[in-house]
Amino acid sequence: MSFDIVLTVNGTRRTIPIPDPRTTLLDLLREGLHLTGTKKGCDRGQCGACTVLVDGRRINSCLALAVSLDGAEVLTIEGLAEGDRLHPVQEAFIAHDGFQCGFCTPGQIMSAVGLIREAQAGNDPERVREAMSGNLCRCGAYAGITEAVLEAQAAMTQAPTSQHPASPRQGEAA
Template sequence: MPLTLHLTVNGEAHRVDLTDPRPTLLDVLRERIGLTGTKKGCDRGQCGACTVLLDGQRVNSCLVLAASADGAEVTTIEGLSADGALHPVQAAFIENDAFQCGFCTPGQVMSAVGLLAEGETGGDPERIREGMSGNLCRCAAYPGITAAVMDAFARMEAAEGERADDRARTEDRARQGEPA
């Protein structure tokens, strides 16, 4: 049963022709589209290496039938940052030595991005540990991972604070009739 899927991956539209509906989103990303940053560690939803954002939520792409994701927006590790700049989570992973072999890292990073978007942990290390427990790391870089997510949270909070300050200043100026 051949079928054609349309996926928006990292903002780019992809048409994927499949000979049958068996491939998972993970195998479509890796073997059809050629985005191999997303890794296959267990293929059973038990390790988190394949974590991507599907319509904005972190999921295990190994357990998503690609056919069921037809029309979805997918963000993979390749789409997290553009023009050589690093996402705050990526930068924090490097600085906190939050990985060793690097195989689980794309999944860890995407999971952390999803976790921060969920907004339920704040900078609480215990909540971050729990929230990142779906991502195994056999090198066991967990202390660095937790530190990196805390660090990224702080950076993003600070950046958000600056943006809010900027907005406030702009509004002040607008109220006072100054040019923005």
């Protein structure tokens, strides 16, 4: 039995057939839609590499059945930047070297975006560390991650109406 679901993925509303109800949101994104920025580190909700926003909330996409998310809005790492203009969290991760191998990074960044939206941590580093603890980083980039989240949050709070602060990035996109 195939279900058709409607998902708004990174701002684009689309009807997506789900021929196999076993398909998780993570596998749909990666294998079905080829949005491979979202990573599979454990597939069991234990590492956070698959974090995306669903209806504005960060969740583990590996533990969500795609078919049950009919009608949802999904934001993945691919939808965060506006063209060449990076999101403040992305900029801050580069500036603070908040990653090494980069594999957990899309999940970390989406988690950070979710954290800032939740507005529970404030500028308390301890609360940020706790709230980012669902994202493992085996390289050990936690110090830079915490700094990046705090800086991006400050930048976004100071300029809530402007889209993003000016990007320091030069040169062409990948």
